[in-house]
Every structure is written in C-alpha cells, then in structure tokens.
Amino acid sequence: MNAPLRRVAISVLVLFTLLIVNVNVIQVVRSDELRSDGRNTRVLAEEYDRERGSIVVSGTEIATSVATEDRLTYLRQYPQGPLYAPVTGYYSLVYGNVQMERAANEVLAGTDDRLFVRRLADLFTGRDPSGGDVVLTMDPAVQETAMAGLEGVTGAVVALDPATGAVLGMASTPTYDPNLLSSHQPAEIRDYAAQLDALEIDPRLNRAIDARYSPGSIFKVVVSAAALASGEYTPDTVVPAPDELTLPQSTSTLENFGGSACDPSGQQSLIDALTISCNTAFAQLGIDLGEERVREMAEAFGITGEGFDIPLTVEGSTLGEIENDAQLGVSSIGQQDVQLTPLQAAMIASAVANDGTLMSPYLVDQVRAPDLSVIDQTDPDELSEPVSAEVADQLTDMMVGVVEDGSGRRAQISGVQVAGKTGTAENAGPDHNWFIGFAPADDPQIAVAVFVANGGGTGGDVSAPIAGDVMQAYLEGQGG
Amino acid sequence: MTSGPVTDPRAAAPGTPPPPKRRNTELALLGFAVLITLVAQAIVDLTVTGSLTTELATFGVWFTALWAVAHLVVRRWAPYADPLLLPAVALLVGLGLSFIHRLDLAAQQAGSTVSREDAPVQLVWATLGLVLFIGVLLVLRDHRLLARFAYTLALIGLVLLAIPAVLPASLSEVNGAKIWIRVAGFSIQPGEFAKICLTVFFAAYLVDKRDVLALASRRVMGLELPRGRDLGPVLVAWMLSILVLVFERDLGSSLLLFGIFVVMLYVATERASWLVIGLGLFAGGALIAYQLFGHVQQRVDSWLDPFEYYDGSGFQVAQALFGLGTGGLFGAGLGGGRPDQVPVAKSDFIAAAVGEELGLFGLVAVIIVYLVLVERGLRTSLICRDAFGKLLAAGLSFAIAWQVFVVLGGVTGLLPLTGLTTPFLAYGGSSLVANFVLVAVLVRISDAARRPAAPVGQPKPALGDAPTEVVQT
Numbered sequence: 035m036n037a038p039l040r041r042v043a044i045s046v047l048v049l050f051t052l053l054i055v056n057v058n059v060i061q062v063v064r065s066d067e068l069r070s071d072g073r074n075t076r077v078l079a080e081e082y083d084r085e086r087g088s089i090v091v092s093g094t095e096i097a098t099s100v101a102t103e104d105r106l107t108y109l110r111q112y113p114q115g116p117l118y119a120p121v122t123g124y125y126s127l128v129y130g131n132v133q134m135e136r137a138a139n140e141v142l143a144g145t146d147d148r149l150f151v152r153r154l155a156d157l158f159t160g161r162d163p164s165g166g167d168v169v170l171t172m173d174p175a176v177q178e179t180a181m182a183g184l185e186g187v188t189g190a191v192v193a194l195d196p197a198t199g200a201v202l203g204m205a206s207t208p209t210y211d212p213n214l215l216s217s218h219q220p221a222e223i224r225d226y227a228a229q230l231d232a233l234e235i236d237p238r239l240n241r242a243i244d245a246r247y248s249p250g251s252i253f254k255v256v257v258s259a260a261a262l263a264s265g266e267y268t269p270d271t272v273v274p275a276p277d278e279l280t281l282p283q284s285t286s287t288l289e290n291f292g293g294s295a296c297d298p299s300g301q302q303s304l305i306d307a308l309t310i311s312c313n314t315a316f317a318q319l320g321i322d323l324g325e326e327r328v329r330e331m332a333e334a335f336g337i338t339g340e341g342f343d344i345p346l347t348v349e350g351s352t353l354g355e356i357e358n359d360a361q362l363g364v365s366s367i368g369q370q371d372v373q374l375t376p377l378q379a380a381m382i383a384s385a386v387a388n389d390g391t392l393m394s395p396y397l398v399d400q401v402r403a404p405d406l407s408v409i410d411q412t413d414p415d416e417l418s419e420p421v422s423a424e425v426a427d428q429l430t431d432m433m434v435g436v437v438e439d440g441s442g443r444r445a446q447i448s449g450v451q452v453a454g455k456t457g458t459a460e461n462a463g464p465d466h467n468w469f470i471g472f473a474p475a476d477d478p479q480i481a482v483a484v485f486v487a488n489g490g491g492t493g494g495d496v497s498a499p500i501a502g503d504v505m506q507a508y509l510e511g512q513g514g
Numbered sequence: 515m516t517s518g519p520v521t522d523p524r525a526a527a528p529g530t531p532p533p534p535k536r537r538n539t540e541l542a543l544l545g546f547a548v549l550i551t552l553v554a555q556a557i558v559d560l561t562v563t564g565s566l567t568t569e570l571a572t573f574g575v576w577f578t579a580l581w582a583v584a585h586l587v588v589r590r591w592a593p594y595a596d597p598l599l600l601p602a603v604a605l606l607v608g609l610g611l612s613f614i615h616r617l618d619l620a621a622q623q624a625g626s627t628v629s630r631e632d633a634p635v636q637l638v639w640a641t642l643g644l645v646l647f648i649g650v651l652l653v654l655r656d657h658r659l660l661a662r663f664a665y666t667l668a669l670i671g672l673v674l675l676a677i678p679a680v681l682p683a684s685l686s687e688v689n690g691a692k693i694w695i696r697v698a699g700f701s702i703q704p705g706e707f708a709k710i711c712l713t714v715f716f717a718a719y720l721v722d723k724r725d726v727l728a729l730a731s732r733r734v735m736g737l738e739l740p741r742g743r744d745l746g747p748v749l750v751a752w753m754l755s756i757l758v759l760v761f762e763r764d765l766g767s768s769l770l771l772f773g774i775f776v777v778m779l780y781v782a783t784e785r786a787s788w789l790v791i792g793l794g795l796f797a798g799g800a801l802i803a804y805q806l807f808g809h810v811q812q813r814v815d816s817w818l819d820p821f822e823y824y825d826g827s828g829f830q831v832a833q834a835l836f837g838l839g840t841g842g843l844f845g846a847g848l849g850g851g852r853p854d855q856v857p858v859a860k861s862d863f864i865a866a867a868v869g870e871e872l873g874l875f876g877l878v879a880v881i882i883v884y885l886v887l888v889e890r891g892l893r894t895s896l897i898c899r900d901a902f903g904k905l906l907a908a909g910l911s912f913a914i915a916w917q918v919f920v921v922l923g924g925v926t927g928l929l930p931l932t933g934l935t936t937p938f939l940a941y942g943g944s945s946l947v948a949n950f951v952l953v954a955v956l957v958r959i960s961d962a963a964r965r966p967a968a969p970v971g972q973p974k975p976a977l978g979d980a981p982t983e984v985v986q987t
Contacts, residue, residue: 035781035782035784035901035904035905035908036896037784038780038781038784039781039892039895039896039904039908040896042777042780042781042892042908042912043889043892043893043896046885046888046889046892046911046912046915047885047889049915049916049919050881050882050884050885050915050918050919052919052923052928053881053918053919053922053923053926053928054878054881056923056926056927056928057838057869057874057877057878057881057922057926058874058878060835060838060839060869060926060927061838061839061841061842061843061869061873061874061877062842062843062874064835064839065839065840065842065843066839067839068835068836068838068839068840069836069839069840069842071836071839073824073832073836074836074839074840075852075855076836076837076840076851076852076855
C-alpha cells in the first residue's frame with residue numbers, strides 16, 4: 035500500500051499548494067482591488083475615523099477635513115470647490131477618491147511610510163492619528179485667471195514654471211462641486227452624480243491630463259525644433275511654401291488655413307512660415323526631415339505614447355502610426371493621429387523657455403506631517419533635453435515673431451515680450467483652439483498651454499487672449 | 515504490496531539501540547505552541563481593550579496545564595508516538611482560541627447585547643476533547659482492537675449521520691444546513707463523529723476485501739477496471755454521500771465522506787481506476803444535484819461570483835475576501851482588523867480572520883501547520899506494520915487534509931462553500947472534540963508504528979546473547 039500512500043501524500047501537498055497559491059492571489063495580487071472596493075467598509079470606516087490631511091495651495095486649504103457628529107467622524111470639504119476640482123478630485127463614500135485625493139491618498143490618510151515614525155509616536159502618546167498635508171505648487175492667481183478665462187467653454191489651461199516643472203495652474207472646464215460628491219449622504223451623492231451623468235460633457239474629467247486632442251499648428255514648434263536641431267536649417271533658411279501641396283504617393287492635396295497663400299513667391303524663411311503658420315511649408319519640412327527625426331524630437335519633448343504621474347495620472351501623448359510620407363506631412367502640422375494632452379502642450383513651451391531643457395512637471399511641492407513639519411520637499415527633476423540652448427534661442431525668436439507679428443498677437447502683454455504659437459485643429463466637430471507660449475521671452479517665468487475644445491474660432495482669437503491673461507496675472511503676482 | 519513485518523527496516527536488529535522516542539522534542543514544541551498562544555492572547559487584550567485582564571492568567575494556567583497533562587499521558591502510554599502531532603494540534607487550538615477571544619472582544623466593543631463569550635466555552639470543549647484524547651490512549655492500547663468493532667462503529671456512524679436528516683428542521687437546521695442536533699441549548703454536529711466511525715469501518719472493511727476489490731476485469735484506456743460485481747461498495751458509499759447532500763443540504767460532509775472512502779479504496783487496492791470511477795460518480799451526482807436542487811445552484815452561483823450576489827448568498831465570501839485582501843502580506847495585526855465584519859467569523863470563517871489580522875504570512879503558516887499534521891499522519895501510515903493501522907492512519911490523515919482543503923477552499927473562493935468547520939481552529943465543540951479523538955487514534959497508531967518491533971520469526975536468542983534491555987518508561 036506504500037506506493038499509493040506516497041501518491042496520496044503528494045496529492046495532499048498539491049491540494050495545499052493550491053490553497054496557498056489561491057491565498058497569494060487574494061492577499062497579494064487582488065489585495066489593492068479588494069481593499070479599495072467601495073463595499074469594503076473596513077478601510078472606509080478606519081479612514082473616516084482619522085482626520086484626513088489637507089491639500090494646501092499658497093497657505094490656503096483647498097481640501098480639508100472637519101469633525102462632524104455623525105457616524106463617520108470627519109467630513110471632507112473643499113472651500114473653493116469648483117475652482118480646484120480638476121486637481122483635488124473628490125473623496126466619496128460611493129465613488130471612491132480621484133485625482134489628488136487618490137494620488138496622495140497615503141499621505142492624506144496617514145498611511146504613507148514617511149509618516150511611520152509619527153504614527154509610532156501617536157501610538158505611544160495616545161494621540162489620535164491624523165494624516166499629513168500635501169502642499170501644491172499651484173498659484174491661486176494663475177488658477178483663478180485660467181478658470182475665469184475658460185468660463186462658458188469646454189477646455190483646459192496648464193501653466194508651468196519652466197525652470198522647475200512646477201505646475202502653477204491646471205484648469206479644466208466645465209467643472210463641478212466636489213463637496214456634493216464627498217458628503218456623508220449616499221443618496222445626495224448619487225443624485226448629484228446622476229445630474230453630472232446627464233450632461234453631454236463630463237465635468238469630472240480633468241481635460242488637462244485625462245484626455246488628448248489634435249494639437250494642430252502648435253505641433254509645428256516640435257517640427258521646427260527638429261529642423262533646427264538637424265543643423266541643416268536656421269530660422270532664415272528658405273523653405274518651399276506652395277499654395278497647395280500634393281502629398282506624396284497620393285492625389286490628395288493640402289492647403290493653408292482658409293486656402294490662403296503663404297508667400298507669393300511660393301517659398302519663405304522658416305521663421306516667416308512659423309509666424310503665419312504655413313501648413314504647406316511645415317508639411318513639406320516634415321517630409322524632408324523624415325519620420326525618424328520628427329519622432330525622435332517629439333519623444334524628447336515627452337510625446338512618447340506613455341502616460342506618467344505628476345502624481346496625478348497623465349494620459350500619454352502620441353504621434354500615432356505614421357505609415358507613409360503623406361501621413362508624415364499631415365502629422366507635421368499636428369493633424370492625422372497626433373494627439374496631445376494640454377499638459378504635454380505646456381511642456382513643449384516650457385522646454386523651449388528653459389533653454390531647451392524639459393523639467394518633469396510636478397504638482398506636490400511639500401509633504402507635511404500633521405504638526406506642519408516638512409517631511410518631503412520635491413526637488414525639480416530634469417526629464418530630457420530636447421534641444422540645445424542655441425536652438426531654444428532660435429525657437430524663442432521664432433515664437434516671439436508669432437506673437438508680435440503673426441497669428442498670436444492677442445497673447446501680447448503690455449511691457450512684456452511674449453513667445454508663443456497658435457493652433458487650430460480640425461476634428462470631427464468645430465475646430466479645437468490652442469495656444470502655447472511663455473513670458474517674458476528673455477527670462478521666462480511661466481509657460482502655458484490653453485486648449486479650447488471645439489471653440490470654432492482660431493487659436494489666435496480664442497486661446498491666445500486667455501494665455502495672455504494667465505501669464506500677466508502670474509507676472510504681476512511675482513512683482514513683474 | 516505491503517511491507518511485512520520481516521522486511522520492516524524498523525524492526526530492531528539485535529544489538530542496535532531502539533529508535534529515539536523524541537518526547538523531549540514534543541515537550542519543547544508544545545512549550546513553543548503554548549507560548550505563541552499566550553503571546554497572541556496578550557496582544558489581543560492589549561490592542562483591543564488596552565490592558566491585560568486577569569482572565570488571561572487563568573487562561574494561561576489552564577491552557578498550559580492541558581498540554582502538560584496531554585504530554586505526560588503520551589510520554590507514559592504512547593512513548594514512541596510521533597512528536598509533531600500533538601504540538602501541531604496545540605498550536606492550532608491555541609490560535610483558534612486567541613481568535614475566538616478576539617472576536618468576543620469585537621462583539622463586546624460593538625455593543626452587542628448578547629455578551630456571551632465563546633472563548634471560555636471553547637476552552638471547556640478543548641478540555642473535554644483532551645479528556646477523550648487521554649481516554650482513547652488509556653483504553654485503546656492497541657489500535658487493532660478497533661477492527662473488531664468495525665461493523666458496530668459503522669452502524670453508529672450511519673445513525674449519527676442520519677439523525678439530523680430525520681429530525682424536524684427546528685432541531686437540526688442552522689443556516690440552511692440540516693447537520694445539527696440541537697438539544698437543551700447544546701448543538702452537536704454528529705457528522706464529525708460519524709466521520710471517524712466510518713473511517714474506522716472503511717479501514718477494517720477494505721483490509722478484508724481489498725484482494726477482491728483489486729481484481730481487474732479489463733483494461734480500458736490504460737486503466738484496470740474492476741469487475742462489475744465489485745462496484746457494490748463504492749456505489750453504496752456514493753449513494754450515502756448523495757443522500758447526505760440531498761437530505762441534509764450538506765455539500766461538505768458529503769464531499770468529505772465520499773472523498774475519504776475513495777482515497778482509502780485506492781490505497782487499499784492500489785488501483786487508480788477506483789479514483790477515476792469515484793470522481794466520475796461524484797461529478798455525475800453533483801451535476802444531477804445541481805440540476806435538481808435550488809440550494810445547490812445557489813451555492814455554486816455565489817461561488818462563481820460572490821460579488822454579483824453580494825446582497826445575498828455571496829455576502830459572506832465577499833466579506834471574507836475583503837478581509838483577506840485588506841490583510842495583505844502582513845495583516846492588520848492581532849486586534850487591528852475588522853474580522854467581525856464577516857458573518858459567523860468564529861466558526862466557518864475563522865481562516866478569514868487569521869488572514870486579515872496575521873496576513874498572508876500568518877495564514878500560510880497555519881496552512882503549513884496543517885500540512886505538517888497531515889504529512890506526519892501519512893508518514894505514520896507509511897511506516898505502520900499492520901495493514902489495518904496503515905489504512906486507518908491514511909484515512910484519518912486524509913480526512914484532516916481533505917476537510918482543511920474543502921473549508922479553506924470555500925472561505926477563499928476556490929470551492930463552493932460547505933458547512934464544514936476548520937479542524938481545531940474553528941469555534942465548535944463537536945468538531946473540536948471529534949478531532950481530538952481522531953488525533954488520539956493517530957497518536958496510538960504512530961506509537962505502534964515507531965515502536966521497535968520485537969524480532970519476529972527468529973528463534974529467541976539464548977539469555978546470554980540477549981541485548982541489554984532498555985527499560986521503557
């Protein structure tokens with residue numbers, strides 16, 4: 035009987051291994067999913083029992099916890115609700131937490147490793163444990179101006195400090211009131227969510243980072259960078275700029291905006307082509323440079339197709355598949371399958387502004403313990419160097435031309451030189467309107483991207499003025 | 515086929531010292547198990563109430579005394595017994611008591627009006643279990659005696675199994691399963707005792723009949739199929755398990771009994787065909803039961819997706835999964851989780867409480883303690899010299915393994931839920947007491963198996979040549 039006995043012993047081993055593997059799957063692989071399941075009341079009760087940390091902008095709490103008398107001890111409140119909603123997100127009994135409430139959850143809930151010593155101390159001193167604060171890099175004036183500028187339209191504004199990558203403003207419209215999703219009454223929460231669901235456009239989407247759009251002509255800055263960086267072009271290099279470009283290996287043609295001519299001679303300097311945003315010139319330029327150089331430059335600017343965290347999760351921007359020169363031509367004017375998030379657009383302006391060095395964008399400046407001691411300070415981090423300082427200067431000159439003499443005039447600020455580029459992107463609906471730029475051109479303090487979805491006008495008409503206002507608000511606030 | 519006494523490697527050759535008894539190993543391991551239990555109890559008290567209670571001291575003395583007595587009895591009356599069996603049981607019982615105590619405290623904190631404490635009750639059951647454990651060791655000096663009562667035990671087993679089915683639901687039904695006898699405030703789960711009685715019967719019966727049952731009539735696809743007329747016993751066992759499934763709505767006992775029988779049949783006959791036939795029969799029976807009975811369908815549905823039936827039959831498993839997931843790798847710590855969120859956490863779902871508070875590491879450790887217990891039992895079977903003891907040890911060990919697998923599988927969503935309890939760990943007097951008896955029998959068999967055999971079949975050596983006798987204590 036020993037042979038079958040041994041087999042039984044091995045079978046028992048297999049059965050127990052199955053149990054152990056299954057427990058591993060539940061407790062390790064599915065752990066997060068089960069832990070954060072909305073119906074799992076253990077984490078929730080524990081979290082609401084603890085004073086959640088605040089989200090702070092410039093000394094003001096934009097999300098904070100207040101004690102209540104009801105079963106869940108603390109209520110989350112957003113004093114300026116809709117203004118910062120795209121960044122704060124909400125903290126909901128029913129729908130969980132999103133945006134910063136989710137990305138910084140461990141700090142806010144007090145479970146972050148950096149708060150470990152503090153928690154230990156709480157244990158011994160018998161203090162009620164509470165969460166840490168998250169101090170954002172944002173500037174209230176920038177945020178307010180950006181949200182005001184977008185009022186009534188669907189769109190997004192992102193403002194960066196080009197030297198550090200700090201996010202100065204992140205607006206998205208339409209917006210919503212996170213207080214109504216964060217109450218302690220599930221019925222109220224569901225009612226408000228149903229109202230939001232009924233809208234054509236979901237306000238809970240942060241258009242600055244959660245969605246990507248055809249960039250149109252602002253992408254010409256990337257193509258210009260590729261041309262200048264190749265060493266074969268200067269801003270004064272004369273490039274072909276026909277009225278109409280027949281795309282290679284196809285019968286379709288490409289025209290300029292509104293069917294206008296770029297230059298009577300059919301050719302113009304690179305700087306002039308950017309200033310008036312000549313489509314045929316840039317399509318031909320992209321084709322002449324080749325896909326590899328255009329794609330490499332785009333990737334250096336961060337358009338890699340991969341998302342990243344700031345710590346909010348940013349959708350990846352992409353060039354899409356480029357199958358032939360015809361598509362390369364159309365891609366070079368920011369159409370075809372080129373898709374950018376407004377944050378990515380701001381990163382392009384920011385890299386040019388920062389002497390060609392792209393800084394990693396970030397939203398969290400400091401993490402503070404409940405006693406306000408700083409336990410983590412973000413150090414600016416270099417992401418890449420898409421172009422040399424020399425090329426960045428040339429691009430700056432070209433972009434100054436756009437604002438001074440070209441399509442971006444309405445972004446001008448009195449007394450300050452502004453560099454920028456407009457974009458008007460065709461899509462299924464009315465055109466998207468873009469503007470990216472920075473100021474002051476000689477010593478950039480702020481880089482912005484303004485996106486208005488289906489604005490119907492041009493980037494110069496619709497988006498440039500918002501960008502001008504945002505940059506002016508910031509420069510005035512800085513004493514400039 | 516079997517290892518006869520003459521070829522047994524453990525038969526002491528003249529002049530070699532007898533194998534070590536390892537009683538001190540057992541004592542050290544028992545001490546370790548008791549220590550872990552007391553520390554666990556202290557942590558529970560400190561975390562949940564913030565102070566140590568005087569009950570802890572009482573508990574400590576009582577619990578330590580239990581195992582000291584058990585150890586002394588084994589040392590005296592089963593000196594060669596496997597040294598790992600008792601410590602494994604002690605650790606499981608101790609952890610179980612700690613968790614039941616922890617859940618008692620949780621219920622008190624939640625302001626439960628019924629402030630009955632289950633941990634002291636369980637401790638009384640454990641004491642009763644140990645009394646029976648000692649009784650079995652004292653009365654049953656040779657496990658082969660059990661074979662004589664095989665048919666009596668079979669009858670007792672069947673009666674025990676049948677009682678809940680014929681009792682009115684008011685006296686036998688708890689949470690939908692008719693597997694109880696509820697008299698005068700006590701609930702007894704007779705199936706746990708029936709399990710042991712029937713295993714003893716299976717062992718005796720199969721030892722008797724295995725030669726016939728091993729006869730093959732023809733080969734089909736590499737399997738030696740038995741003769742048609744020999745299918746009788748397996749069909750009877752199958753019918754029995756189906757009856758249990760249908761009349762007591764107890765998938766657990768049904769699965770348990772049939773599994774034990776088929777595996778013992780396989781071990782006895784060395785014919786893999788019995789496993790295939792058994793599996794086929796059970797699958798067929800289960801399929802028919804699924805088609806015919808609503809409660810079986812419900813169990814299966816809520817097993818396949820507990821979250822879809824969250825508001826009904828899937829709630830318990832879903833809550834257990836939440837607990838396990840929240841526990842993660844290291845767990846919330848004893849007293850740090852919310853295991854009371856799972857309905858009936860003390861009995862059916864105590865493993866979920868272990869996983870939530872001790873984490874993956876704690877739960878896997880518990881599973882491995884079970885594995886040690888089972889594999890030591892199977893090892894006993896392997897070295898046992900008589901066919902009945904061999905088969906009985908195999909059956910009892912497999913019973914524990916199979917029950918642990920079915921219960922933990924149910925709690926963790928690997929299998930449909932059954933009404934079985936986690937041996938030694940879970941709250942429940944019948945299960946605890948019955949399993950103590952089961953282990954007593956295993957200890958008895960392992961004592962016999964590891965005891966150096968008196969040289970058999972050899973002429974008794976002349977007195978002058980006889981090896982020095984080692985005095986057995």
